[in-house]
Amino acid sequence: MFKKRKPVEEPVRHDQIMRLIKLGMEETDAADRDIDETPSPLFDAAKARMDAELLKSTKAEIRAAYDALNRHGY
Template sequence: MGLFRKKSQPAPDPVDRGRVMRLIQLGMAETDAGDRDLLDDEPSPEFLRAKAAFDAELRTATLAERQAAIDAIQRHGY
């Protein structure tokens, strides 16, 4: 008995839709600020603020939320 029992799968990480939307917005803002800096040698304060905000939000997100946001950002061409 139990030789062919399925192994239990770990419960998936919870996904907060509001956090994913915030990550998407911050990621797009970071990319837009970086695109405006293409001709400058040093990053602008606007880009540094956008990057810091995106990184801070990423640190508080679960793995599933990070993956959902990054997939959406890439799907939108950012």
């Protein structure tokens, strides 16, 4: 009579995950390159691109991208 509703799975787009991984790597690399510069224009630009792409992503995509980045040492 009363069935539990199945949770609705968020869509996961492989191309979006790959884009997030690429931007995450660029952000980390920019931070490493400009470690001595305090405002770092390279890092600020990379962070802005990453933040813009995060807004277009689902929670599942973000989680998958950060898991992949952590596995590879980023």
